[in-house]
Amino acid sequence: MILYWYTGNNPSMVTNCLFRKGGAAILLSNRWSDRRRAKYQLVHTLRTHIGADDRAFHCVFQEEEEEDEAGKVGFSLSKDLMAIAGEALKSNITTLGPMILPMSEQLLFFATLVVTSPKCNQGIT
Numbered sequence: 264m265i266l267y268w269y270t271g272n273n274p275s276m277v278t279n280c281l282f283r284k285g286g287a288a289i290l291l292s293n294r295w296s297d298r299r300r301a302k303y304q305l306v307h308t309l310r311t312h313i314g315a316d317d318r319a320f321h322c323v324f325q326e327e328e329e330e331d332e333a334g335k336v337g338f339s340l341s342k343d344l345m346a347i348a349g350e351a352l353k354s355n356i357t358t359l360g361p362m363i364l365p366m367s368e369q370l371l372f373f374a375t376l377v378v379t380s381p382k383c384n385q386g387i388t
Contacts (some may be wrong), residue, residue: 307362311354319347 291305313319322341361369 311351313351318343322347
């Protein structure tokens with residue numbers, strides 16, 4: 264993120280304030296002495312990189328204003344932002360699901376997937 268505010272007049276550019284809202288903070292420690300005071304334990308981590316897709320790469324882009332000679336920098340948001348975020352969330356849930364769901368929930372998911380699959384419903388008229 265950038266360390267300054269966008270002060271230009273272009274309404275399609277946004278400030279970094281957008282990316283600072285709605286965040287949650289958590290204190291993580293790797294010290295052995297904090298183990299007894301810990302409320303949670305981090306078990307699984309996941310990082311999904313979808314920047315190889317051109318739509319994902321260009322959905323949030325930092326750029327300079329073209330009409331202003333001062334070269335004020337802001338963020339440009341694409342209309343594909345929500346679709347790309349949804350795809351990333353779906354990928355994360357699909358990857359984390361088998362790690363954290365109990366076996367009964369995994370079987371229920373698989374049964375639902377098989378029943379609602381388009382290939383299974385082709386014979387039904």
